[in-house]
Amino acid sequence: MKDLIEVRWHGRGGQGAVTVSKMLAESALSEGYHVQAFPEYGAERMGAPVQAFTRISKEPIIIHSHVENPKIVLVLDPSLIVSIDILEGLDPEGTIIINSTQSPRELRKTLDAGKRKVFIVDANTISLEELGRVIPNTPLLGAFSKASGLVSLKNVEEAVKKQLSKKFPASIVDANIKALRRGYEEVMVD
Numbered sequence: 477m478k479d480l481i482e483v484r485w486h487g488r489g490g491q492g493a494v495t496v497s498k499m500l501a502e503s504a505l506s507e508g509y510h511v512q513a514f515p516e517y518g519a520e521r522m523g524a525p526v527q528a529f530t531r532i533s534k535e536p537i538i539i540h541s542h543v544e545n546p547k548i549v550l551v552l553d554p555s556l557i558v559s560i561d562i563l564e565g566l567d568p569e570g571t572i573i574i575n576s577t578q579s580p581r582e583l584r585k586t587l588d589a590g591k592r593k594v595f596i597v598d599a600n601t602i603s604l605e606e607l608g609r610v611i612p613n614t615p616l617l618g619a620f621s622k623a624s625g626l627v628s629l630k631n632v633e634e635a636v637k638k639q640l641s642k643k644f645p646a647s648i649v650d651a652n653i654k655a656l657r658r659g660y661e662e663v664m665v666d
Contacts, residue, residue, distance in 0.1 A: 479533055479535065482530075482531050482546045482547055483497075483500065483620075484549050484566075485528040485550050486556050486560065487525075488525060488526060488552070489523055489526050490611075491552045491613060492612070492614075494515040494526065495613060496617050497514070497515065497529060497530045498639060499614075501530050502635035506635065507626075509532045509534060509626075510537050511537070512530070515527070516542065525559075525560065529546075546566055546570065547567050547571065548571045548572075549563070549570065550616050550619075550620060551575060554575055554576045557587065563587060568590055568592065572587065573597070573663070574597075575596075575597060575612045577596075579664070580595060580596050580665055583666075594665065596663070596664050597616065597618075597659050599612030599659060607648070607652065614652045615655045615656065615658060618632065618656040618659025618660035619660065619663035636656055
């Protein structure tokens with residue numbers, strides 16, 4: 477499947493990696509793509525490393541396996557870049573989007589990213605300011621929308637509203653939309 481885009485999310489339990497994977501799939505679905513979203517858990521506890529995956533394609537997706545060669549990798553917790561190989565299997569011309577206060581150039585050197593595009597957004601600060609706690613998933617989703625160009629900010633906003641309004645009051649949903657928009661506006665690239 478030549479038009480298949482595979483996305484891998486790295487985070488820790490409680491940061492919203494699984495939820496954001498579903499929100500991305502929902503927004504891509506609304507744009508006419510075929511999608512899959514699924515998690516991979518290790519030790520199922522708060523703070524443990526978690527991976528989630530999203531597949532996006534113009535054609536029906538017939539594979540149902542672990543994502544081994546993503547085109548885009550997102551990192552919700554910057555401490556993971558020293559403890560796991562976030563570049564494993566990533567396309568040599570792929571994209572990395574990281575929650576970080578470092579510059580994209582610094583992270584490019586740290587990761588030895590080669591020809592890959594390196595984007596950063598300070599999702600922790602954004603979420604703390606907008607939500608009152610550190611949950612970096614929606615700012616990173618905003619950064620994904622801008623960096624990838626795959627899904628419009630409008631459709632991502634609708635997916636966030638749909639997903640979060642099932643569990644949270646309107647004030648929390650609105651705060652997440654603000655965080656999403658800031659992630660879109662504040663993402664930087666090297």
